[in-house]
Amino acid sequence: MERSLLQAEGRKKHDKRNTMKLLITGFQPFGGENMNPAYEAVKRLPDRIGSVELVKKEIPVVFGEAARQVIDCMEELQPDVVICVGQAGGRPGITPEKVAINLQTTRMPDNAGNSPVDLPICPEGPDAYFSLLPVRRMEETMTAAGLPAYLSYTAGTYVCNDVMYRLLHHITTRRPGVIGGFIHVPFCKEQVEGKPEIPAMELEDIVKGLILCVETLEVL
Numbered sequence: 342m343e344r345s346l347l348q349a350e351g352r353k354k355h356d357k358r359n360t361m362k363l364l365i366t367g368f369q370p371f372g373g374e375n376m377n378p379a380y381e382a383v384k385r386l387p388d389r390i391g392s393v394e395l396v397k398k399e400i401p402v403v404f405g406e407a408a409r410q411v412i413d414c415m416e417e418l419q420p421d422v423v424i425c426v427g428q429a430g431g432r433p434g435i436t437p438e439k440v441a442i443n444l445q446t447t448r449m450p451d452n453a454g455n456s457p458v459d460l461p462i463c464p465e466g467p468d469a470y471f472s473l474l475p476v477r478r479m480e481e482t483m484t485a486a487g488l489p490a491y492l493s494y495t496a497g498t499y500v501c502n503d504v505m506y507r508l509l510h511h512i513t514t515r516r517p518g519v520i521g522g523f524i525h526v527p528f529c530k531e532q533v534e535g536k537p538e539i540p541a542m543e544l545e546d547i548v549k550g551l552i553l554c555v556e557t558l559e560v561l
């Protein structure tokens with residue numbers, strides 16, 4: 342059984358409320374875009390999906406700082422699950438991320454002007470962490486609903502990977518039992534007007550995909 346499911350089963354026994362609290366984040370725009378479909382979709386999610394209560398948060402595209410804000414918010418809210426959502430421009434579907442690696446490297450500066458090259462995120466941390474989310478089930482649920490989706494085995498080496506790695510490092514070292522991970526979404530149609538060769542989805546479909554992902558948490 343996936344580790345996340347085992348952890349969730351342990352948690353469920355202690356959860357008399359039968360409500361799951363989810364912290365879900367989306368990024369600010371970056372790279373010259375004037376919107377980020379990640380936060381645009383996150384902010385359109387309902388406040389409750391089945392037994393899952395959602396708390397939404399927008400985070401900056403800044404190495405280290407983005408994860409700090411996620412972790413601070415997590416410490417304050419004590420959610421059962423944390424999902425961070427980011428834009429992966431050019432991908433043709435919604436991609437739950439399987440793995441985060443201990444590496445920061447970019448040619449494109451973040452929104453604070455940082456452009457680390459070949460640096461570890463956490464010198465004392467392991468090379469990688471696997472997502473604790475039911476990523477396979479998320480992908481299958483979206484695909485079954487006719488939405489373009491596939492599992493990704495790289496979250497890149499930019500701020501999204503940084504957030505996913507630091508979140509999983511925090512959970513593993515400080516908050517075992519919490520479930521966490523990352524989902525990338527493609528450009529939305531508004532961002533690629535006049536560029537038909539670039540894959541994109543309707544924002545509404547990205548929202549639908551995220552709702553289906555949240556619904557997969559309910560069976561945990």
Ligand code: PCA
Nearest residue numbers: 368402427428499500501
């Ligand atoms: N995508 C970037 C960072 C912010 C975002 O939405 C990434 O994939 O790293």
